[in-house]
Amino acid sequence: MEPLLKVENIEKTYDGKKVLNGISFEMEKGNTKVIIGPSGTGKSTLLRCVNRLSEPEMGKVILDGQVVLDKTVEKEPRIDLNAIRSQVGMVFQNFNLFTHLSVLGNVTLGLTQVKGMKRKDAVERAMIEIDRVGLADKKDAYPALLSGGQQQRVSIARALAMDPKVILFDEPTSALDPELIGEVLQVMIKLAKEGMTMLCVTHEIGFARSVADEIIFLDEGKVLAHEPPEQLFSNNSSARIRTFLKKISELYGGE
C-alpha cells in the first residue's frame, strides 16, 4: 500500500547551517509518529517543510498521491499549495488562535473562507469539533480569555474541522503550565486512538510511549533512530539516545 505521507531526503539550510540533512520517513494512514531530539536539531523546521511553510532546498514530499514538494526535478509541476495545506492540520506551540475571533469564529474561518462552506453548515461542522475537544460551553469566548490549555484545544478543533489527512503538532504542550498539559494530551491521545494520522514534535515521553507507533530521533539534522518506542526505550539504543532520553525523562517525568 502507498503510504499516506512520504517525505524524502529533505535538506534545509538556515544561515549557512544545515538544519536538516537528508531526512526521509513515511507514514501510513492512522499512524502516530513522534519526533524527538535535542533542541536546535530542526524538529519544528521539519514539520514546516512538510506543508512548505518553510521551504527546503532539497527533497520530495508526497501526500496521499499528491506532490507537495519536488526538488528532485528541474522544473516543479504546478502545485496548489493552499489546497494541499487545507488537508494538513497544524497545531502550534503558541496556539496562534485568531485573536479577533471567538472560538466558533476560529474554527469556522477555514471552513467558510477556504472550503467555501455556507455559514450554517460551517457552524454545524465546527460545533462537532469544538464539542470533541470539550469546549462547547466556550464557543463564544475570545482566545485571550481562555487558559492556555483551552486555547490549544481550540486550535486542535480548528485543525480537525478542516478534515485533515494528517495533523502536524509542533510542541503543542511546551508553552503550557504543567497543570494544563494533561487536558491537551488527553485530546491528542483520543485522536490517535480514533485513527487520526499524527506527526508530533514533543518532549512528552509519556505520550510518545503510550500512543506513538514509531519515534523518530533527530540529532543534528539527521535521523539517528526511527523505531517503535519499546525498541527506542530499551537498552539497545545508542549512548547518545539513552543520555538524551534519561535527561528528558527527568525533566518531563516520562515514567
Next chain:
Amino acid sequence: METSSGLMIIWESWPMFLSGTITAVQLCILFLGVGVVVAVPVSLSQIYGGKSLKFSASVFEQVFRGLPALVLLFLFYFGLAELDVSPLVAATLAMGLRSAAYQSQIFRGAILSIDSGQMVAARSIGMSRIRAIKCVILPQAIRLAIPPWSNEFANMIKDTSYVFVVGIIELMRQGRYVVAGSFGNALLVYSVIALIYLFLTYCGLFLMGRLSKKLAIPGFASAGAAMERI
C-alpha cells in the same frame, strides 16, 4: 458699543459659520477617506511587497510626510495650473495624499505589531496570503490602529484650515469674510472659529473613543496596549 455690535454681527453671521463648519467637516472626511484608501495599500506594500513595490511605497511616504502642507497645496494648485485643476481637486490630492503618508505609518505599525504566528496559522489552513490579510491581519490591525488614527483625525480637522489658501470657502475663509464685514473685529471672530474647531475635535475624538469601545474584543485590547509600552 463696539463689542455688542461685534456680538450682533457674529449672531447675524451664523449661516456663514455654519456653512464653513459643514464644509470643514466634509473636507476632513474627504481627505481622511482618500488617506485611508491610499494608506492601506501603501502600508501593505511596505510590509509584504517586493523590492520595487516596497521602494516606491517608501518614497511616496517619505515625500508626502516630508513636505509642509502649504507647499503641497501650492504645488498641486498653482504648480498644476496648466492642467486647470479645481481648488477642490488640488486640495484633495495634496491633503489626502499627505494624510495617506501619515496613515500608512499608522497601519504599518499596527500590522507589524500583530504576532507573525497569525499569518502562519492562516496560511497553514490553506488561506492565500491576500485572504489571510483580509480575514485575519486587517481586522486586527484596524482595531489596533484606532487610537493612533484618532490623532490623525484631530490633526486633519484642524489642517482643513490650510486649504483656504487655494480659495476653498471653508470655516477659515468664512471667518475672514465675517471679519471683513465686522469692521475688523478679528479677535472676536477668530475666537468663535477657535471654539468651533475645539468643538469639532472634541466631538470627533469622542466618537472615535466610542467606536474603539464598540469594536473592542475581550482581552484583545490589552494585547494592543502591550504594544504601546516602551
